[in-house]
Amino acid sequence: MPKYLLILRDDPADFAKMSPAEMQACIEKYIAWSKALGAKGHMVGGEKLDLPGTVLSRKKGDVIRQDGPFGETKEIVGGYYLIRADSLQHAAELCSDHPQLENGTVEIRPIDTFGAPDAD
Amino acid sequence: MNESGDNALVEDLFRRSSAQAVSALVRRFGSARLADAEDAVQEAMVRALHHWPRRGVPDDPVAWIATVSRRAMLDRLRRELSGDRLAMALAERVAPAHAEAEEDALVMLFALAHPALAPEEQVALTLRVLGGFSAREVAAGLLLDESAAAQRLVRGRRKLAECAEPLGAWREAWVESRLEAVLTCVHLIFNEGWSASSGESWVREELVREGLRLARLVARHRTTRTGASLALLACLEWTVVRLPSRLDPLGEPLGLAEQDRSLWDQAARARGNACFAASLTLGSPTAWHARAALAGVHARAPSYGETDWDELVVHYDALVAMAPSPTAHLGRVVALAKVHGAERGLRELEALREDPKLAELGTFEAARGWMLWGLGLRDEARVAYRAALARERNGAAQRYLGRRLEALEAGRDPID
Numbered sequence: 054m055p056k057y058l059l060i061l062r063d064d065p066a067d068f069a070k071m072s073p074a075e076m077q078a079c080i081e082k083y084i085a086w087s088k089a090l091g092a093k094g095h096m097v098g099g100e101k102l103d104l105p106g107t108v109l110s111r112k113k114g115d116v117i118r119q120d121g122p123f124g125e126t127k128e129i130v131g132g133y134y135l136i137r138a139d140s141l142q143h144a145a146e147l148c149s150d151h152p153q154l155e156n157g158t159v160e161i162r163p164i165d166t167f168g169a170p171d172a173d
Numbered sequence: 174m175n176e177s178g179d180n181a182l183v184e185d186l187f188r189r190s191s192a193q194a195v196s197a198l199v200r201r202f203g204s205a206r207l208a209d210a211e212d213a214v215q216e217a218m219v220r221a222l223h224h225w226p227r228r229g230v231p232d233d234p235v236a237w238i239a240t241v242s243r244r245a246m247l248d249r250l251r252r253e254l255s256g257d258r259l260a261m262a263l264a265e266r267v268a269p270a271h272a273e274a275e276e277d278a279l280v281m282l283f284a285l286a287h288p289a290l291a292p293e294e295q296v297a298l299t300l301r302v303l304g305g306f307s308a309r310e311v312a313a314g315l316l317l318d319e320s321a322a323a324q325r326l327v328r329g330r331r332k333l334a335e336c337a338e339p340l341g342a343w344r345e346a347w348v349e350s351r352l353e354a355v356l357t358c359v360h361l362i363f364n365e366g367w368s369a370s371s372g373e374s375w376v377r378e379e380l381v382r383e384g385l386r387l388a389r390l391v392a393r394h395r396t397t398r399t400g401a402s403l404a405l406l407a408c409l410e411w412t413v414v415r416l417p418s419r420l421d422p423l424g425e426p427l428g429l430a431e432q433d434r435s436l437w438d439q440a441a442r443a444r445g446n447a448c449f450a451a452s453l454t455l456g457s458p459t460a461w462h463a464r465a466a467l468a469g470v471h472a473r474a475p476s477y478g479e480t481d482w483d484e485l486v487v488h489y490d491a492l493v494a495m496a497p498s499p500t501a502h503l504g505r506v507v508a509l510a511k512v513h514g515a516e517r518g519l520r521e522l523e524a525l526r527e528d529p530k531l532a533e534l535g536t537f538e539a540a541r542g543w544m545l546w547g548l549g550l551r552d553e554a555r556v557a558y559r560a561a562l563a564r565e566r567n568g569a570a571q572r573y574l575g576r577r578l579e580a581l582e583a584g585r586d587p588i589d
Contacts, residue, residue: 068219069216069219070307071218071307072188072305072306072309072310073187073190073192073218073305073306073307074185074187074188074305074306074307076187076218076219076221076222077182077185077186077187077188079222080182080221080222080225080226081182083222083225084230086226087226087227098227099227100227101220101223101224101227132223132227134227
């Protein structure tokens with residue numbers, strides 16, 4: 054089954070404003086979602102990304118290092134999951150009830166298999 | 174780590190563990206660092222939010238939050254301070270003799286009873302820090318708008334920062350200087366949740382539970398276990414006896430005469446009995462004993478008709494003598510009316526008019542309306558109930574009065 058990377062973007066300030074009770078309700082939803090996906094055999098893994106980070110680029114031969122923010126908006130990549138799904142459509146269906154959608158976005162990108170039907 | 178993530182989160186885990194972590198940090202770094210401690214704990218919870226769904230819930234989530242909060246706090250101090258000042262801040266933290274969560278909470282509770290804080294700031298901060306409520310939930314609990322609640326929290330934190338009280342070891346001297354302020358604060362929190370009895374908001378029910386939890390915390394510790402703290406706990410236990418029956422199935426508040434007493438919490442009554450008996454062995458009676466005794470009379474009465482109004486008058490007399498307040502005066506007059514009749518009640522009520530603050534209360538007019546109704550003076554009673562309704566801001570309380578006004582207008586007998 055092909056693998057898909059889920060890139061979770063959100064504004065960390067939104068979470069910082071939540072009350073402990075709201076946080077617990079939120080975390081319970083995330084756990085339930087991960088568990089349900091794992092039970093169906095679709096979960097490969099995932100990590101939370103920490104701050105600070107830095108962006109490297111080269112300008113006229115010099116390596117430029119820029120510490121965040123990382124884009125135009127306040128939303129940053131907060132973490133990722135790697136899942137298995139039959140197709141992009143299927144992956145989108147699996148994520149349609151992701152609790153992240155209440156707090157930000159989920160970008161779904163297929164892992165490139167260079168044309169192999171099911172590289173693992 | 175539990176890789177399967179099978180550990181369920183117990184109810185209130187985040188509220189409890191955040192309160193515990195803030196208390197532990199403030200105890201070690203002093204009350205001037207309260208805002209930093211709150212931020213550090215918030216950061217730890219955000220980390221949990223991202224980590225736990227992926228890595229599984231740790232076997233000891235409370236310890237996880239405490240540890241990550243402590244690291245976040247140290248990071249903050251390192252970023253803000255440097256050199257000698259950092260070394261001093263880190264060295265200053267007093268390692269408690271025994272890192273006991275209950276004592277951390279108790280030190281926090283008494284640190285917030287600092288005399289520089291106004292009672293309303295103390296109540297708001299106690300809910301925020303010890304109850305683990307957000308500013309928004311504090312506002313909902315105290316029926317304030319959000320900015321007013323936030324203001325109280327900010328002012329309270331600033332005053333604590335200005336006083337920069339080092340904490341660390343539990344101080345027995347605080348029992349003398351601050352216990353009364355702590356008990357008053359706990360009672361206010363409980364009453365805020367109880368009095369509106371609206372049942373429409375999660376937070377308000379939580380205030381009742383929070384008040385009870387804090388009262389137990391104080392009454393349990395060896396140095397704060399006094400006659401007064403046990404009497405407060407007895408008062409709250411005897412009051413929550415009525416918790417299961419005080420709302421009808423639609424969530425509307427019911428009066429004492431209307432409640433189904435078979436639902437009453439007899440375990441709470443037994444706990445109240447034990448606390449009150451213990452309180453009487455420790456020193457002379459206080460206003461807290463009078464308040465407890467009042468709740469006890471109701472908790473003991475098998476039916477409304479069997480309520481011992483004579484005994485209530487005795488306890489109200491004691492309360493009015495030791496700690497006069499509008500509600501104490503009003504309660505006393507209602508009890509007098511039950512014993513000696515509505516005419517006597519009305520006379521006493523008119524005497525209370527001298528206190529303009531009291532006469533402005535919706536409950537004053539409601540009591541007047543009920544007595545006038547008892548004397549068959551329906552027109553005057555109606556005017557009084559209408560005045561009471563106009564002064565009442567809580568929706569459920571308005572409906573409670575509205576039902577009485579309807580019964581009055583329908584020509585029925587008085588509802589207590």
